[in-house]
Amino acid sequence: MTLPNYFLADLPPEADLTPAMVTDACLTLKRNRAQYLAVRDTPSILRTLVRTAEDWLSDDYPFRQFALKEGPAHTGFSAPTLAIGLDNFFKQLTGENLEALLAQELGTTQRLDAFCASNSDSRTRRLALGTGPELVGHITAGCVPNAAFMAIVLGLLTRSAQFIKCSRGGAFLPRVFLHSLYGSEPKLGACIEIAEWRGGSPALEEVLFAQCDGVTATGSDEAVEAVRRALPPRVRFAGYGHQVSFGYVTREAVSGWRAKKIVAAAAADVVAWDQLGCLSPHVFYVEDNGVGFALQFAEQLAAELARREAAEPRGRISTEDAAQIAARRAIYEVRAAHSPETTRHWCSPDSTAWTVIYEAEARFALSCLNRFIYVKPVFDVGEALRGADPVRDHTSTVGLAAQEHELEALAKQFARWGATRLCPLGQMQNPPLTWRHDGRALLGDLVRWTDWEQ
Amino acid sequence: MTRPSSFAEYSRRLLAFIERGAVAAEMEFAALARELFALQFTHVAPYRRLCEARRVTPDSPTDWRLIPAVPTTAFKELELTSLAPVERTTVFHSSGTTEHRPSRHFHSAESLAVYEASLLPWFARHLMPERRCPTCELPASASAQVGHLRSTASHTFLCLAPPPEQAPHSSLAHMFATASHSLGAADSAFLATAGADNSWSLDRAAALAALRSSGQSSQPIVLLGTAFMFVHLLDELERRGLSLALPPGSRVMETGGYKARSRELPKAELHSLLTARLGVPSGFIVCEYGMSELSSQAYDRVAGSASILSPQSSVFSFPPWCRALVISPETGREVAEGETGLLRLFDLANVRSVMAIQTEDLAVRRGDGFELLGRAAQTEARGCSLLAA
Numbered sequence: 001m002t003l004p005n006y007f008l009a010d011l012p013p014e015a016d017l018t019p020a021m022v023t024d025a026c027l028t029l030k031r032n033r034a035q036y037l038a039v040r041d042t043p044s045i046l047r048t049l050v051r052t053a054e055d056w057l058s059d060d061y062p063f064r065q066f067a068l069k070e071g072p073a074h075t076g077f078s079a080p081t082l083a084i085g086l087d088n089f090f091k092q093l094t095g096e097n098l099e100a101l102l103a104q105e106l107g108t109t110q111r112l113d114a115f116c117a118s119n120s121d122s123r124t125r126r127l128a129l130g131t132g133p134e135l136v137g138h139i140t141a142g143c144v145p146n147a148a149f150m151a152i153v154l155g156l157l158t159r160s161a162q163f164i165k166c167s168r169g170g171a172f173l174p175r176v177f178l179h180s181l182y183g184s185e186p187k188l189g190a191c192i193e194i195a196e197w198r199g200g201s202p203a204l205e206e207v208l209f210a211q212c213d214g215v216t217a218t219g220s221d222e223a224v225e226a227v228r229r230a231l232p233p234r235v236r237f238a239g240y241g242h243q244v245s246f247g248y249v250t251r252e253a254v255s256g257w258r259a260k261k262i263v264a265a266a267a268a269d270v271v272a273w274d275q276l277g278c279l280s281p282h283v284f285y286v287e288d289n290g291v292g293f294a295l296q297f298a299e300q301l302a303a304e305l306a307r308r309e310a311a312e313p314r315g316r317i318s319t320e321d322a323a324q325i326a327a328r329r330a331i332y333e334v335r336a337a338h339s340p341e342t343t344r345h346w347c348s349p350d351s352t353a354w355t356v357i358y359e360a361e362a363r364f365a366l367s368c369l370n371r372f373i374y375v376k377p378v379f380d381v382g383e384a385l386r387g388a389d390p391v392r393d394h395t396s397t398v399g400l401a402a403q404e405h406e407l408e409a410l411a412k413q414f415a416r417w418g419a420t421r422l423c424p425l426g427q428m429q430n431p432p433l434t435w436r437h438d439g440r441a442l443l444g445d446l447v448r449w450t451d452w453e454q
Numbered sequence: 455m456t457r458p459s460s461f462a463e464y465s466r467r468l469l470a471f472i473e474r475g476a477v478a479a480e481m482e483f484a485a486l487a488r489e490l491f492a493l494q495f496t497h498v499a500p501y502r503r504l505c506e507a508r509r510v511t512p513d514s515p516t517d518w519r520l521i522p523a524v525p526t527t528a529f530k531e532l533e534l535t536s537l538a539p540v541e542r543t544t545v546f547h548s549s550g551t552t553e554h555r556p557s558r559h560f561h562s563a564e565s566l567a568v569y570e571a572s573l574l575p576w577f578a579r580h581l582m583p584e585r586r587c588p589t590c591e592l593p594a595s596a597s598a599q600v601g602h603l604r605s606t607a608s609h610t611f612l613c614l615a616p617p618p619e620q621a622p623h624s625s626l627a628h629m630f631a632t633a634s635h636s637l638g639a640a641d642s643a644f645l646a647t648a649g650a651d652n653s654w655s656l657d658r659a660a661a662l663a664a665l666r667s668s669g670q671s672s673q674p675i676v677l678l679g680t681a682f683m684f685v686h687l688l689d690e691l692e693r694r695g696l697s698l699a700l701p702p703g704s705r706v707m708e709t710g711g712y713k714a715r716s717r718e719l720p721k722a723e724l725h726s727l728l729t730a731r732l733g734v735p736s737g738f739i740v741c742e743y744g745m746s747e748l749s750s751q752a753y754d755r756v757a758g759s760a761s762i763l764s765p766q767s768s769v770f771s772f773p774p775w776c777r778a779l780v781i782s783p784e785t786g787r788e789v790a791e792g793e794t795g796l797l798r799l800f801d802l803a804n805v806r807s808v809m810a811i812q813t814e815d816l817a818v819r820r821g822d823g824f825e826l827l828g829r830a831a832q833t834e835a836r837g838c839s840l841l842a843a
Contacts, residue, residue: 319783319794320816326783326796327814330525337507338500338532350785 001066003179008195009171017197019207025193026163026211030135033161036187041113045156046098048185053093055180056086063180067173072315074172075143077274080312085273086173088430089149097433102157104434105443106130112158115452125454130447132158133214133236139165139227141199141219144277145173147240151216152177152192153433154442163208164194167219171196199223205230214446216240238445240438243278243396244366247425248384248410250402251287254297262401263297265426267304269399270354272429274314275369279397279421279429282367283374285384294377295344298358301375302346305354314353314371324368325352332357362387381410385417392418396438401425461497461536461805464489465568468802472571472775483777486802487518490809497536500528501808519779519788523798523810526747529557534808537562546625546746559625559746565806569749570632572803576773577633580740580753581676581707582609585637611638612664614656614679614687616648624648625746626709630678638676646683656686665698665732674703677732681708681724682716688724689716691731699733705757706734709742710826743770743826747811749803750776752823771823776801780819781812794818794827 003010008017008025055061064086071082102109107118107128115127136158138151148164152174155162164174175194182189197204199219205227209215214236217227221241228239247269253262269281284301286294329352335343342360354371362383365374378384388395398419402410411422420439421431436442464486471482492512495502505511505522514520524534526548535542541562548557561569578585611634613627621627627644634642645661646654668675677700679687684706691697706728710721719727725739737758744751754768772778779788780795789795797817800810817824 322783323796323814323816326781326786327525327527330812331527331531333507334500334504334525334528334532337503352784 001062003066003176006182006189007175007178007193009166009175017195017204019203022163022195022204023207023211025195026135026161026208029161029163029191029193030211032187032190033134033159037156037159037161037191040159040188042102042109042157045159046095048181048188049093049098049153049156050095052181052184053090055184056090056177061180063176063183067176071172074169076315076317077143078313078315081271081274081315082173084312085144085146085429088272089146092433093153098153098157101434101442105441106447112447115450127452127454129450129452130158130443131450132160133212133446133448135161135163135212136214136216136446137163137165137208137212139199139205139215139217139219139223140170140174141167141223142276143170144273145177146277147218148174149177150433150437152181154446155192156188158443158447160214160446162192163212164192165205165208166194166196168196168198200226202230209235214238216446236446236448238440242394243438244364244391244394245279245281245397245399245428246364246388246395247281247284247399247401247428248381248414249284249286249297249400249425250406250410251289251293252403252406253401254286254293256403258401260300262425263300263304265401265424266297266301266399267308268426269428270301270305270371270373271308271312271314275367275371275373277429279431280369281373281399281428282369283364283376283388285362285376285378285387287380288377289379294360294375295358298344298356298375299346301373302354302356305356305371305373306348309348309353317352317370321368321370322352325355325370325372328357328368328372329355332359364388364391366391381413385413395419397421397423397428397431399423399425399428461493462564464493465564465805468568468775468805469571471802472575472773475575475774483774483802484518486775487521487800487809488512490802490805491518491521494536494808498534498808500532500534518777518800521800521810523800523812524808525812526557526745526814529559529747529807530555533558533560535560536806537565544628545623546628547623548746549624549626556623557745557747559807562806565749568803568805570636572750572773572775572801573629573632574636576751576753577629578637580756581633581705582637583756583758608637608639610668610673610675611642612661612668612675612677613642613644614646614661614677614683615644616646616654617644620648621652621654623652625744626680629744629751633678634676639673654680654683656683656690658686658690661687662690662694662696665700668704669698669700672701674701674705676705676707677734678707679709681710681719681721684708684724684728685716685719688727688731697731697733703738703758704732704734705738705740706732707740707742709744741768741770745813747804747807748776748799748801749805750801752776752778769820769823769825772799772801775803778817778824780817780824789819791819791821797824797826 056064068079068082072079099109108116110116112130115129117127121128136155140148171194178192178194209231212235215231216238217224218240224239224241228237231237247266266284286297288294329347332343332345336345344358346356348354356373358375360377362376362378364387395418398414400422414422468486495505495512508522510522537560542560543563544561544566546559613630615627615630618627618631643664645664646656648654725736728734728739729736740757741754742751750773752770752772754770777800779798781798782789782795794816797813797815814829816827
């Protein structure tokens with residue numbers, strides 16, 4: 001299978017994009033939207049999305065096969081890692097979940113099609129209709145495709161034409177997803193464009209932003225801020241900057257009968273998308289009052305990561321990324337030799353495939369990722385939160401492993417502290433479709449409301 | 455294996471090895487490396503713990519390439535020295551004004567003497583090739599060479615660094631001082647000052663005066679400095695609209711690193727500006743690679759030699775008593791010719807600290823030398839969740 005030349009991202013890498021090409025593409029998208037997309041209703045969009053997701057979950061779907069075959073070379077993820085990551089996303093894309101998303105965001109599921117009232121609206125004798133932007137620009141970063149996939153889904157729900165700008169080398173999976181949409185509904189596919197260029201190319205971005213009435217951006221805080229500053233004031237904007245995540249395991253959980261399952265769940269969080277997503281853990285805090293639970297957890301996690309490596313190998317990484325892992329391992333090796341009671345390390349032999357660092361120091365540590373995880377013993381949740389204070393404003397997900405009776409108090413502490421998502425360990429990189437990205441509304445930033453007082 | 459009785463005895467053998475220079479054989483390097491490993495294993499406690507954790511001892515019949523290397527960052531955390539506190543006369547710190555905790559490399563008078571003996575002949579070979587002893591490829595010995603060199607007219611050394619009295623913990627200032635005292639003319643000068651916060655600033659007036667006065671002489675000079683100091687000098691020349699023509703045969707030694715102390719220039723651009731503003735052709739601009747954790751330095755060319763490579767791909771060589779291996783970060787093994795990895799160094803002149811050093815510098819293996827790519831930690835990560843630490 002080869003992908004036809006439908007999108008700018010299909011052009012050979014040596015082809016240079018010009019501002020005129022971006023403007024032309026945007027004008028075409030708007031024309032196509034008016035003709036094909038603006039006239040569609042929510043149920044028909046849902047049917048298309050659900051059918052496409054079902055296709056992607058089928059082993060013999062040609063686009064899936066293509067993504068798994070060519071993906072490792074383009075994305076750096078191994079085929080099993082890709083398969084699990086894609087499955088986790090498309091399993092979420094059901095009619096039920098999409099309706100739940102619309103109800104959550106808009107009050108009812110029909111409010112993009114007709115004036116209607118939510119419960120609170122009817123009490124105030126109002127109807128309301130939401131209208132999506134004509135053209136949304138999505139500035140996406142990195143190689144984990146979920147943010148781009150989700151942006152496409154949300155843009156289709158609001159019936160917006162979309163221009164997806166990926167960072168260099170990041171377009172592959174969203175591009176295959178769009179080809180699959182194009183394959184089943186060419187008219188819909190003609191309302192979406194995808195292109196790849198290095199971030200901070202003002203000539204291209206300026207003409208893109210001039211055409212958009214909504215823009216979303218994910219990436220580093222600096223990159224997101226740069227996009228915000230470059231936007232004309234009339235453009236609606238949703239920016240998602242740096243986020244980090246970590247796990248928290250209680251003493252009761254790790255000493256109980258579920259201990260083995262908890263270790264496997266922790267390993268799944270490290271393995272998913274090779275730990276490169278914003279929701280991937282950097283650290284697991286493990287409650288330990290000097291009896292060695294955390295050390296035992298670290299040792300078991302290493303064994304589990306070794307097992308997972310056999311089935312879901314870490315992708316190939318650049319020499320630079322490998323050098324970062326090697327350099328970090330070297331310093332922990334010295335510390336472990338010097339003070340084994342506070343530092344231990346477990347490394348994959350003859351490779352940088354996985355690394356576990358046990359460090360008796362509660363201060364949060366940023367992992368160099370690619371399956372490099374810290375395990376840190378803490379006396380209680382208070383010590384973990386003090387240790388994680390430097391990333392307090394940047395924390396997305398806390399994965400929890402605790403006994404039933406401990407959960408509520410823990411959840412409240414993390415929420416008050418500032419985490420925006422709590423989930424069971426093992427689900428960190430697998431949020432539900434309705435997940436409020438960074439604690440914010442999904443559609444609310446883009447939809448314009450028209451209130452009609454009766 | 456015969457064990458040396460002491461560091462002093464080892465140092466005597468090493469100095470003899472340095473004296474023989476390029477004719478020194480692989481066997482001899484290997485023997486000295488094993489001797490030094492045994493000494494350091496015994497006398498540098500934190501190093502011994504690392505070796506024991508790796509189950510490598512002096513009794514393991516190992517190739518010198520398998521001697522455990524210490525990461526440069528360990529010099530920040532541990533006292534990697536066999537010198538008792540009372541024996542330590544000098545300590546070199548890694549540079550950088552922003553570093554909270556610098557690397558520390560302790561020296562005694564004796565170990566500094568070895569450092570200087572290692573430094574001088576390789577420096578002279580690359581910066582002052584015309585002064586090589588005609589009968590052998592390398593200077594007969596550092597001390598003998600100094601006597602020999604004193605008999606001929608000396609170059610003026612202009613050092614864009616503070617004098618060592620102001621920067622007692624800078625191995626670079628010490629290196630410049632050693633070279634200019636031993637090989638330079640009496641009017642050699644240091645043209646920068648060190649601030650209380652360890653920052654260096656160029657003494658612009660003195661630098662311009664010294665360069666102008668050199669320009670009026672026919673005697674070539676040796677101009678030494680870090681990349682960021684050269685940027686400050688070039689900015690000053692530009693501000694004044696000045697271009698100088700240093701005497702023909704003048705040479706520049708530039709050592710890398712900006713550490714956020716000036717705007718950064720690509721090497722090719724820096725060198726072409728040096729040529730434009732100072733009249734020093736690219737063949738006379740020599741790059742040095744060194745660090746406070748080492749006692750030997752690498753250079754990428756002999757001053758005045760024809761260049762076959764572009765400045766971006768210059769190949770560095772250490773002296774025969776310091777070997778560089780390029781190690782795959784993935785497998786920990788040496789990479790093949792032309793491949794990239796992390797630079798690991800075995801410096802026999804690192805007598806009282808640790809000989810085997812694992813750097814965080816990425817390099818391409820090129821013959822016996824290496825092409826430097828830069829610091830691994832500065833590269834951008836692929837994930838989206840990395841904060842600026």
